[in-house]
Amino acid sequence: MSRFFFTSESVTEGHPDKLADLISDSILDECLKQDKNSRVAVETFLSKDLVIVAGQITSIAKIDVEKIVRETIKDIGYDNSETDIDYRTCEVKINITRQSSDIALGVDIGGAGDQGMMYGYACDETLEYMPYAILMAHKLAKRLADARKNKEILYLRPDGKTQVTVEYENGTVKRIETILISTQHLTGVSINEIRKDIIEKVINKVVPVTMIDEKTKIYINPTGNFVIGGPLGDTGLTGRKIIVDTYGGYAKHGGGSFSGKDASKVDRSATYMLRHIAKNVVANSYAKKCEIQISYAIGMKEPLSLYINTFGTSIKRDDELIELIKNKFDLTPQGIIEYLNMQEPIYKETTNYGHFGKKNLPWEKIIKL
Secondary structure (H helix, E strand, O other): OOEEEEEEEEEOOOOHHHHHHHHHHHHHHHHHHHOOOOEEEEEEEEEOOEEEEEEEEEOOOOOOHHHHHHHHHHHHOOEOOOOOOEOOOOEEEEEEEOOOHHHHHHHOOOOEOOOEEEEEEEEOOOOOOOOHHHHHHHHHHHHHHHHHHOOOOOOEEEEEEEEEEEEEEOOEEEEEEEEEEEEEEOOOOOHHHHHHHHHHHHHHHHOOHHHOOOOOEEEEOOOOOOOOOHHHHOOEEOOOOHHHHOOOOOOOOOOOOOOOEOOOOHHHHHHHHHHHHHHHHHHOOOOOEEEEEEEEOEOOOOOOEEEEEOOOOOOOOHHHHHHHHHHHOOOOHHHHHHHOOOOOOOHHHOOOOOOOOOOOOHHHOOOOO
């Protein structure tokens, strides 16, 4: 009997890295609202009372970057410089230039905006075709944020992290071994009250009772105190939660981040496309698991390589699936952009709780292969 444990983590929208991602994606969306052909590659850095936005934008859009920064921080719920960051008083520095003319030479003719390799993955462990550990970690993080915003737990602050360890037996999810939740809170709240509320109003609302048993370990705020959070407790940077954004480490990652990048950047668009293809390979019952890799050269339209691994679960040979994919899908950057309608301002929807496994995103649509 094969038995192993696998762990994935997620973070709330108030985590400093995710706040940086959301600011970058909010700038991207505002550009796309005004100009669908906007070229955007923007990164955000956050620290104590400081936000720095830097990168490249080529667009006819007229945007107020500082206003977007402050409104995003406000929407998340940060308004206290003594414990995290205050949207009203923090310093905002901006250093944005136009896209390099060397890069534009290739992108203007429909070529890839960068070189690199990207991965897509899907499996039949969940209805969302996602690995169980990362999906459950996302649900717990989302529920933690909802309990704060709905005022079900009045002392919660925006920063938080979740972690789930799953036990597998013979390749199948059997049970949850460990749940770890760390949440920022107001000062003066006892750890016993926090643990009681998080178990009752977060864990019990999300985790199926059949997945927890007497051996399941639950840890809430292991240090006992989490008052200082957000950019005051830790710096935040766009693109530093790429494993949270994808499959929780259960599948490979090409290394490129998503947030703040328009769809001409294949780090984002090709990864979304491969998720779409892998999901449909599984949803069409060709395989129980599917991982796909693609690679591009900057300025070139056609991918350099395409690889698929179904881990011995497919009813077809992997080379047959490769031919099916090549015949069905246009994998040039422009082909992907048009197929997934990626020039719309939809990217703020993707930023938090994973870019995959959500309803209503174009790459999550199930089609007939």
